[in-house]
Amino acid sequence: MDYRKLAERLLPGNYPAPESYETLYPPRNLPPKTEVTRLAPSPTGFIHLGNLFSAIADERLAHRSGGVVYLRIEDTDLKRKVDGAVEAVISALKYFDVKFDEGAEIGGDETYAPWYQRQRAEIYRTFAKKLIEEGRAYPCFCTEEELSALREEQTKNKEITGYYGKYAKCRNLSEEEIYKNLDAGKPFVIRLRSLGDPENKFKFHDEIKGDVTVTENDQDVVILKSDGIPTYHFAHAIDDHFMRTTLVIRGEDWLASLPIHIELFRALGFALPRYGHHCSLMKQDGETRRKLSKRKDPELSLEFYRKEGYFPRAVKVYMLTLLNSNFEEWYLKHPDADLNEFPFKADKMSKSGALFDLDKLNDISKNELARLDERGMFAFLKTWADEFGTDAQKAYFAQEDKLLRALALCMGVGGKKRRKDFQTASQAVSLLRYFFERPETYEECRVPDQIRRAVLVDFDKTYDASDDAQTWFGKVKEIAARHGFAAEMKDYKADPAAYCGSVAEVAEILRIAVTGKANTPDLYTIMQILGEDETRARIGLGTK
RNA sequence: GGCCUUGUGGUCAAGCGGUUAAGACGGCGCCCUCUCACGGCGCAAUCCCGGGUUCGAUUCCCGGCAAGGUCACCA
Numbered sequence A: 001m002d003y004r005k006l007a008e009r010l011l012p013g014n015y016p017a018p019e020s021y022e023t024l025y026p027p028r029n030l031p032p033k034t035e036v037t038r039l040a041p042s043p044t045g046f047i048h049l050g051n052l053f054s055a056i057a058d059e060r061l062a063h064r065s066g067g068v069v070y071l072r073i074e075d076t077d078l079k080r081k082v083d084g085a086v087e088a089v090i091s092a093l094k095y096f097d098v099k100f101d102e103g104a105e106i107g108g109d110e111t112y113a114p115w116y117q118r119q120r121a122e123i124y125r126t127f128a129k130k131l132i133e134e135g136r137a138y139p140c141f142c143t144e145e146e147l148s149a150l151r152e153e154q155t156k157n158k159e160i161t162g163y164y165g166k167y168a169k170c171r172n173l174s175e176e177e178i179y180k181n182l183d184a185g186k187p188f189v190i191r192l193r194s195l196g197d198p199e200n201k202f203k204f205h206d207e208i209k210g211d212v213t214v215t216e217n218d219q220d221v222v223i224l225k226s227d228g229i230p231t232y233h234f235a236h237a238i239d240d241h242f243m244r245t246t247l248v249i250r251g252e253d254w255l256a257s258l259p260i261h262i263e264l265f266r267a268l269g270f271a272l273p274r275y276g277h278h279c280s281l282m283k284q285d286g287e288t289r290r291k292l293s294k295r296k297d298p299e300l301s302l303e304f305y306r307k308e309g310y311f312p313r314a315v316k317v318y319m320l321t322l323l324n325s326n327f328e329e330w331y332l333k334h335p336d337a338d339l340n341e342f343p344f345k346a347d348k349m350s351k352s353g354a355l356f357d358l359d360k361l362n363d364i365s366k367n368e369l370a371r372l373d374e375r376g377m378f379a380f381l382k383t384w385a386d387e388f389g390t391d392a393q394k395a396y397f398a399q400e401d402k403l404l405r406a407l408a409l410c411m412g413v414g415g416k417k418r419r420k421d422f423q424t425a426s427q428a429v430s431l432l433r434y435f436f437e438r439p440e441t442y443e444e445c446r447v448p449d450q451i452r453r454a455v456l457v458d459f460d461k462t463y464d465a466s467d468d469a470q471t472w473f474g475k476v477k478e479i480a481a482r483h484g485f486a487a488e489m490k491d492y493k494a495d496p497a498a499y500c501g502s503v504a505e506v507a508e509i510l511r512i513a514v515t516g517k518a519n520t521p522d523l524y525t526i527m528q529i530l531g532e533d534e535t536r537a538r539i540g541l542g543t544k
Numbered sequence B: 001g002g003c004c005u006u007g008u009g010g011u012c013a014a015g016c017g018g019u020u021a022a023g024a025c026g027g028c029g030c031c032c033u034c035u036c037a038c039g040g041c042g043c044a045a046u047c048c049c050g051g052g053u054u055c056g057a058u059u060c061c062c063g064g065c066a067a068g069g070u071c072a073c074c075a
Helices: A003-010 A020-024 A049-064 A085-095 A117-133 A144-156 A175-183 A232-242 A252-268 A302-308 A312-323 A327-333 A358-369 A374-388 A391-396 A400-411 A425-431 A449-462 A469-482 A489-494 A503-515 A523-530 A532-542
Strands: A036-039 A068-071 A137-140 A189-192 A201-206 A210-215 A222-224 A247-251 A274-278 A282-285 A288-291
Touching: A003 A117, A003 A137, A003 A175, A036 A049, A036 A247, A049 A068, A049 A085, A049 A247, A049 A274, A049 A302, A049 A312, A068 A085, A085 A302, A117 A137, A117 A189, A117 A222, A117 A232, A117 A252, A137 A175, A189 A252, A201 A252, A201 A274, A210 A252, A222 A232, A232 A252, A247 A252, A252 A274, A302 A374, A302 A425, A312 A327, A312 A358, A374 A391, A374 A400, A374 A425, A391 A425, A400 A523, A449 A469, A449 A503, A449 A532, A469 A503, A469 A523, A489 A503, A503 A523, A503 A532, A523 A532
Parallel strands: A036 A068, A247 A274
Antiparallel strands: A137 A189, A189 A222, A201 A210, A282 A288
């Protein structure tokens, strides 16, 4: 068969010489051992945690080695394209402080552009044409119906499904048949003529998983779809070769198609990059665990973290602890070091899927937030409230001075030990409520109503806003004693039966009256921040 | 179903032939000038199972089992 003629018929026109691309996209001028990695999302939905997870690994691996990480958009399937998806990726990378060097909408070195696969149609076709000329690719006229009928039959016969060997009908079409189909205007795809034998297995070194066994590919996979756009497999081989990727980091769901990629690189005459297949984030679902899913799990969406007001650095730290098993230990030892100093390694990445643990994230988030001072916290909360807060919450920020004092108190700034009450911005802001608004509801008080009121009235009589903390507490103790409570905890513990409670209960009465809550930081300071009038007003409300 | 991957406490995990089997999260208990938070101190784990190899196996080998992934003109 005249393959040149066939190639010209299938992909007519003048294409650049394939070799010319080697000079157009020359090997990168980087020292040995530097890695070039990439994040290659498809703009089919909004960026999720899995993308971030991958992006951080890409970024770290590249930059630890002094290399380059770039963003490529795999938009070959326009049916699934979602507007704004690329912008969402860029903005998420920025929000979580993951710095990319070049790529779509990022710019940088233009040598390897364009980064949108739709804009690279010519190069894919050039190489598809080359494969056809060499007899390594052929047109397939099978319809969707034929293909699914084939699949059904194979399934019924318990055979491996797919387009291979004797099932690859169009593989051995005669020249005459091919041209007849073409003349009839039948749509066609271009398939790889696979030379592999699934009986052959070999070891392949994966940078994350270690040695894996790979079965030779024998599937005549589609490389060019009927619209002339490449499939992922083909675009991957060409792009990662010409963008000079050295290390392909991707999800483990790609491991199954590694044989296809290996054959494609060989057929194209390209050197294989190294690969690292990382596990995916899992979620416990009843008895079993499964991949985090876009539909079912809100916590997969990065938007969730923004709305909840998770501190971006906390999310990044958590991703890092999942990504590299020794990160957590390192971070404990070097709490003040730059995250980028951590010696990130591909082979320290987990081999099995980790369950996403919100408790763990929450803990990290508390710790990260506790490292801020009140001004840093103010800024963080304000940014969140401006976008997601209620009007009432936004108003808190107008009272900057008061809010700063409240924050310092709630964070334990200046004390010996930092408090860790704040987990997320949304939770922090609602925790701050009682500084700015009177309680709407009151938590239950353990003390009977009558005594409770009497204590409140008594407090109002003796309260003096100019008292210092010690004097203030001295008065609380006196009130306790007057109403049958133990003024000293020690006394109470020594003989609980002798009292109707301790000074703790008295403090609780006051605390609930003032804040509506049974648990808050130091009550004296809260009253100071509230001011005398407001404090008295709330105490008065409590007696009603 | 075929193929691939994985299997240490509820979770993330260290460990790579001999250990009291680290650590972190969560849980529980106790302690800590008013609660909470912080902090401190404790408690809870038959290393998936069965065979080997070995003086000795969580660690090596084989076989099960379980879980996950994948089998598109989607990526």
